[in-house]
Structure formats: C-alpha cells, structure tokens
Amino acid sequence: MEHAPKAIDVTNDVEMRTFNFFTMGIDGHPLGLHLDMAIPTILNNADEEQQKDWLPKAANREFIATYAQTEMGHGTNLKKLETTATYDPKTQEFVLNSPTITSTKWWPGNLGKSSNYAVVMAQLYTQGKCHGAHPFFVQLRDLNTHKPLKGITVGDIGPKFGMNTVDNGFLQFDHVRTPRRSMFMKHAKVLPDGRYVPPVHDKLNYSAMVFIRAAIVSGMAYHLLVTSTIAVRYSAIRRQGEITPGAGEVKVLDYQTQQHRIFPQLARGLAFRLSGQYIMKLYTQTMDDIRNGDISAVPDLHALSCGLKAVTTHHAALGLEQCRMACGGHGYSQASGFPLHYSVAVGACTYEGENMVMLLQTARHLMKIAKAIRAGQSPKSNKIVDYLFHKGPPKCLIDQAYDTNYRNVLESFEHLARRQTLEVYDKLVQLQQQGRNYEQAWNDCAVELCKATRAHVRTFLARTFVEEIDKISDLSIKSVLQDLLQLYLYYEVTECATGLLEDGFMTGQQHKYAKKKIYEALEKIRPNAVSIVDSFDFQDRELHSVLGRRDGNVYENLLKWAQSSPLNKTDVLPFHHKYLGKMMEEARQRSKI
Numbered sequence: 195m196e197h198a199p200k201a202i203d204v205t206n207d208v209e210m211r212t213f214n215f216f217t218m219g220i221d222g223h224p225l226g227l228h229l230d231m232a233i234p235t236i237l238n239n240a241d242e243e244q245q246k247d248w249l250p251k252a253a254n255r256e257f258i259a260t261y262a263q264t265e266m267g268h269g270t271n272l273k274k275l276e277t278t279a280t281y282d283p284k285t286q287e288f289v290l291n292s293p294t295i296t297s298t299k300w301w302p303g304n305l306g307k308s309s310n311y312a313v314v315m316a317q318l319y320t321q322g323k324c325h326g327a328h329p330f331f332v333q334l335r336d337l338n339t340h341k342p343l344k345g346i347t348v349g350d351i352g353p354k355f356g357m358n359t360v361d362n363g364f365l366q367f368d369h370v371r372t373p374r375r376s377m378f379m380k381h382a383k384v385l386p387d388g389r390y391v392p393p394v395h396d397k398l399n400y401s402a403m404v405f406i407r408a409a410i411v412s413g414m415a416y417h418l419l420v421t422s423t424i425a426v427r428y429s430a431i432r433r434q435g436e437i438t439p440g441a442g443e444v445k446v447l448d449y450q451t452q453q454h455r456i457f458p459q460l461a462r463g464l465a466f467r468l469s470g471q472y473i474m475k476l477y478t479q480t481m482d483d484i485r486n487g488d489i490s491a492v493p494d495l496h497a498l499s500c501g502l503k504a505v506t507t508h509h510a511a512l513g514l515e516q517c518r519m520a521c522g523g524h525g526y527s528q529a530s531g532f533p534l535h536y537s538v539a540v541g542a543c544t545y546e547g548e549n550m551v552m553l554l555q556t557a558r559h560l561m562k563i564a565k566a567i568r569a570g571q572s573p574k575s576n577k578i579v580d581y582l583f584h585k586g587p588p589k590c591l592i593d594q595a596y597d598t599n600y601r602n603v604l605e606s607f608e609h610l611a612r613r614q615t616l617e618v619y620d621k622l623v624q625l626q627q628q629g630r631n632y633e634q635a636w637n638d639c640a641v642e643l644c645k646a647t648r649a650h651v652r653t654f655l656a657r658t659f660v661e662e663i664d665k666i667s668d669l670s671i672k673s674v675l676q677d678l679l680q681l682y683l684y685y686e687v688t689e690c691a692t693g694l695l696e697d698g699f700m701t702g703q704q705h706k707y708a709k710k711k712i713y714e715a716l717e718k719i720r721p722n723a724v725s726i727v728d729s730f731d732f733q734d735r736e737l738h739s740v741l742g743r744r745d746g747n748v749y750e751n752l753l754k755w756a757q758s759s760p761l762n763k764t765d766v767l768p769f770h771h772k773y774l775g776k777m778m779e780e781a782r783q784r785s786k787i
C-alpha cells in the first residue's frame with residue numbers, strides 16, 4: 195500500500211494506546227481486540243521465543259487476532275468454560291474441541307469476519323488431568339483466502355444493542371489440532387512429554403482482562419467528558435423559556451436543574467481520568483514487576499481495577515443518560531451522538547467482567563483486610579487500603595470553617611467505607627457462627643459487600659482527585675478545577691448520605707451544608723462551563739454530534755443532517771402509492787359510497 199500504516203507501538207505505552215483505542219474506535223474497529231487484548235496477552239503471557247515470533251507480526255498487522263474467552267453458556271464463571279485443549283504427546287499437539295453448543299465461543303469482538311487468529315481460552319487437559327483455563331494462540335482462517343481452517347466454524351453473532359460496526363462473533367472447534375507451542379508458555383507450560391508446569395500465580399493468564407478493566411476507567415472518563423461537552427455546548431445555545439418574565443428566553447444552561455444534571459458528569463469525568471491514569475500506571479508497574487519475578491502487587495491491582503471498572507462504568511452509563519435527557523428532543527436524535535456514545539459506553543458495564551462480579555471481587559480483598567483489622571494486625575504500607583486500619587474522627591466535620599484539602603470530606607468517605615467493610619465482615623462471621631457455610635454466608639451478604647466496594651472506590655476516587663488538583667501550579671487553572679472538585683466531593687457526599695446519616699456520623703444540618711456547597715459550585719462553574727469543555731479540544735468528528743459542534747451552528751446543521759437522510763432522497767417514497775396511497779384512495783372511494 196502506498197501509505198502503509200507504520201507498525202503499532204507495542205511497547206507498554208499503554209496510556210496512549212488505550213486512549214487511541216477508545217477514541218479511534220469509538221464504536222469499535224477491526225483491530226480493537228488485536229490492539230488491546232491480543233497484543234497485551236502476547237506481551238504478558240508469551241515466552242521469549244513466542245514473543246520473537248508473534249509480536250513483530252502483530253505489531254506489523256500481518257494478522258488480526260481477537261480474544262476468544264466467553265462462551266454461549268459461560269462468560270463470568272471461567273472455571274466452567276467448556277472448550278477443551280487436550281494434549282497429544284504422540285504428535286506434540288493440542289486438540290481443541292467445542293464439546294457442546296454452550297461451549298461455542300460467543301461475543302469476542304472482531305471474531306465474526308475480521309480476525310484470522312485468536313487468543314483462545316480453553317480448559318487444558320494433559321496426562322488425563324484438567325489444569326483449568328489457559329490461553330492458546332490459534333489460527334482460525336487461511337491468511338490468503340481468509341476462509342475458516344478445517345474443523346473451524348466461525349461467524350458474526352448478529353445485530354446488538356450497539357457497537358454494530360464490531361463483528362462480535364461465534365466460534366466452534368471440531369477436534370482442531372494446534373502445535374504444543376501454540377499454548378502461551380511464559381507462566382504455565384506443557385513439556386513435550388505432556389508434563390504440566392504450573393505458573394507462579396494461577397491468575398497471570400488473566401492479565402489481558404486486567405489491562406482492559408484498567409483501560410476502561412479512562413474510557414469512561416472519555417465518554418463522560420465527550421457527552422458533557424455536547425450537553426454544555428448545546429445548553430449554551432438552546433434558549434427555552436424565561437426566568438424573569440419579559441426578559442426574553444434564557445439559555446437552558448442558566449437553569450439550576452440543567453447545571454445540576456450536567457456539571458457533576460463533567461466533574462466525574464475528570465475524577466475518572468485522574469484515577470484512570472493511576473490504575474494504568476499501577477498496571478504497567480505490576481506487569482514489569484511480574485517480568486522481574488515479583489507478583490506481590492497482583493492482588494492489589496486486581497482488586498482496584500475490578501472496583502474502579504464497576505463503579506466508573508455504572509456512573510458513566512447514568513451520567514451519559516443525564517446528558518442526553520438534558521438535551522430534550524434533539525438529544526434523542528442520532529444527530530446528537532448520544533445513542534452512539536451511550537451504547538458503546540454502557541457495554542462496558544458488562545464486558546470485561548460483569549459489574550456485580552467485579553464489585554464482589556474487590557469485596558474479597560476488603561474482607562481479607564477486615565479480618566486483619568479484627569485480628570488487631572497493623573496496616574501494610576499501602577495507601578489504597580491503609581485508611582481502613584485507622585480510627586478516624588467519631589463525627590463528621592465537613593462543615594468546619596477550614597477543611598484544608600478537603601480532609602474532613604475525605605474522612606467522611608473513609609468513615610463510611612471503614613464502617614461498611616467491618617460491618618459486613620462481622621455479619622459474614624456471625625452467619626457462619628450461626629451455622630451457614632462460608633459460600634452461603636457470602637451470598638447472603640453480597641449486596642452489602644458490593645456497598646463496601648463502592649464506598650472504598652469512592653474514597654479512592656475522591657482522594658486521587660484531591661491529591662492531583664493539589665499538585666497543579668497554574669493558579670488560574672487550579673481555581674477552575676477546584677470548583678469542579680468542590681462539586682464532585684459534595685455531590686458524592688449527598689450521593690452516599692444514607693450511609694453517613696445511618697449511624698449518626700453526619701447530621702441533617704451537615705447534609706444541608708453539603709447541598710449548599712453543591713449549589714455554590716454550580717454557580718462558580720457556570721461562567722466557565724463552555725471554556726472548560728472547549729479546553730478538552732475534542733474534534734467535531736470525535737463528538738459525532740450536531741448538538742456539540744464547536745461552532746455552535748446547530749440548527750442549520752441539524753436541518754442539513756436531516757435532509758441528508760436516505761429517506762429524503764425523493765419527495766415521495768417509492769412504496770407510497772403501492773401501500774399508503776392505495777390505502778387512502780380506497781378509503782376515499784369507500785366514503786363516497
């Protein structure tokens with residue numbers, strides 16, 4: 195090709211690649227899974243020889259690979275995946291098979307028509323024993339004809355809620371043989387004679403999922419900032435109704451309800467962006483540590499990435515809907531961009547680990563800490579969880595005259611997370627003392643366990659936001675961002691007020707104080723709102739929105755957009771006379787009788 199694209203940067207510059215992934219393929223593109231699941235799997239799970247062979251070709255786009263783990267019958271419970279990879283020592287090959295209809299791989303992005311390779315998660319059998327789900331690098335289609343290889347049935351799963359430019363696919367194996375070395379062998383191995391060598395940590399095979407979970411946090415920030423930009427810009431040009439009778443129609447952005455709907459999404463977008471940077475740095479550092487044989491950070495990374503992924507995707511889904519609803523009828527048009535952004539972002543509540551399951555994974559981590567606290571152990575030096583070991587003030591102090599760096603607000607979030615974590619731990623213990631087994635007790639506490647995770651993640655998001663704003667030296671920028679920080683923190687206080695009021699930690703008067711601080715922040719943000727969203731410098735093509743155009747020429751372009759609809763190619767649609775015209779003519783004839 196004349197301007198062949200240069201090789202993908204497969205270094206661990208994940209931050210930029212992630213952002214490209216989320217911005218480049220907002221509704222997905224043929225290389226989405228190749229870039230952000232297949233390549234990370236090769237980087238983190240292939241041994242040196244395999245990396246030498248596969249990585250340059252992957253970077254050079256000599257093939258397209260996806261990540262085929264989920265099956266028709268199982269997505270969450272990886273232990274019960276049914277695809278098998280059985281080692282044959284005679285030929286030193288694995289035989290891949292889909293034994294049941296429910297073992298059909300189902301959902302992998304770009305699997306249906308684009309990919310010719312896949313990372314396939316299969317239950318590994320050797321010497322008659324199953325060793326659990328392991329990744330294999332498997333060719334699916336002929337590199338020249340692109341036809342499926344022998345024993346492989348593959349196709350697209352059909353239209354979905356959204357992201358319909360992504361060919362999510364299905365895949366079945368009928369005793370397909372693949373070389374022994376197609377098994378990713380950095381961590382676990384199968385030797386030529388069939389002996390299994392276990393990994394140092396049995397979850398290292400899950401690293402690609404951890405990468406996307408970490409990346410999704412910035413993805414959610416991106417979606418919230420994009421849709422807030424659309425809603426703020428549109429609200430700044432849309433005039434509807436009067437505040438002072440006779441003074442003329444106002445910009446809907448001047449309504450306090452409009453500000454209360456949109457500005458918190460702006461604030462959350464920033465908060466998620468800052469935590470997204472943190473978790474991606476933690477991911478990169480942990481992967482480097484693993485390469486040096488240190489797996490100590492793996493549990494912290496897993497717990498934080500699961501919790502952040504679940505909370506940010508849920509809040510993004512709610513926030514995008516608020517932005518859409520704030521734009522009235524035009525917000526419901528495809529011209530707004532909201533249907534596209536929403537349908538892509540909300541998928542992240544499900545993919546890469548369904549949110550309830552992710553919240554409970556983080557809760558497992560919190561329960562271990564609660565056990566240590568109840569056993570009187572001292573905290574590890576880990577800023578993410580150390581606060582759980584601390585006592586904290588007995589009463590809320592958010593309305594004290596001076597709250598330097600929002601210490602009193604952060605302590606309120608810490609108080610709630612600490613109380614929720616310890617109370618649900620105590621309930622877990624109590625239910626077991628009453629005779630329930632651990633698993634049943636766990637299920638009977640699951641809703642409260644999820645609340646503990648949400649409280650812990652809220653604390654992390656808030657603290658990170660405060661710390662990062664504090665580092666800003668440009669006072670004019672800092673002042674604007676502090677308005678958003680104030681809104682974020684007190685909005686989150688009101689969002690979790692039930693938990694703070696429940697034990698009398700916060701008073702009703704303090705709740706009123708928090709609301710006052712919210713309204714104060716809304717007023718401070720209003721004059722800067724358009725400049726704040728313009729500063730993100732999103733291109734109109736990224737926003738996919740007539741309402742969010744930087745030039746503000748919404749109405750002329752809305753009409754142009756509508757006129758470009760295929761329906762408007764002719765004044766009278768071809769089928770009119772055949773059906774509607776005929777129906778009306780016959781009705782008129784009948785009425786003359």
Ligand SMILES: CCCCCCCC/C=C\CCC/C=C/C(=O)SCCNC(=O)CCNC(=O)[C@H](O)C(C)(C)COP(=O)(O)OP(=O)(O)OC[C@H]1O[C@@H](n2cnc3c(N)ncnc32)[C@H](O)[C@@H]1OP(=O)(O)O
Binds near residue numbers: 397492551
């Ligand atoms: C973002 C939007 C912007 C625009 C985007 C554009 C388009 C994007 C489109 C697509 C991109 C995404 C494509 C999607 C891909 C996928 O969905 S891939 C499939 C994802 N599937 C999952 O996430 C499966 C979820 N299930 C699991 O992960 C596991 O089953 C489990 C729930 C974690 C349980 O695991 P398992 O059963 O194996 O383990 P247990 O026996 O229960 O033990 C749990 C212990 O293991 C520890 N653990 C589990 N996972 C990990 C991990 N990844 N790392 C480290 N440790 C792990 C866990 O902590 C327990 O430890 P403990 O026993 O000590 O408590």
Ligand SMILES: Cc1cc2nc3c(=O)[nH]c(=O)nc-3n(C[C@H](O)[C@H](O)[C@H](O)COP(=O)(O)OP(=O)(O)OC[C@H]3O[C@@H](n4cnc5c(N)ncnc54)[C@H](O)[C@@H]3O)c2cc1C
Binds near residue numbers: 264541546551
């Ligand atoms: C847009 C999109 C893209 C995707 N891309 C890929 C891909 O590229 N590769 C890939 O392998 N997969 C992909 N997936 C699949 C995705 O990873 C799974 O859908 C997800 O892991 C959930 O699994 P499931 O759909 O089987 O739901 P299930 O696991 O059947 O769960 C159904 C519901 O049951 C509840 N539930 C399940 N387990 C528990 C539990 N332990 N505790 C509490 N509640 C529970 C939850 O409410 C859950 O929503 C994609 C999915 C979507 C929507």
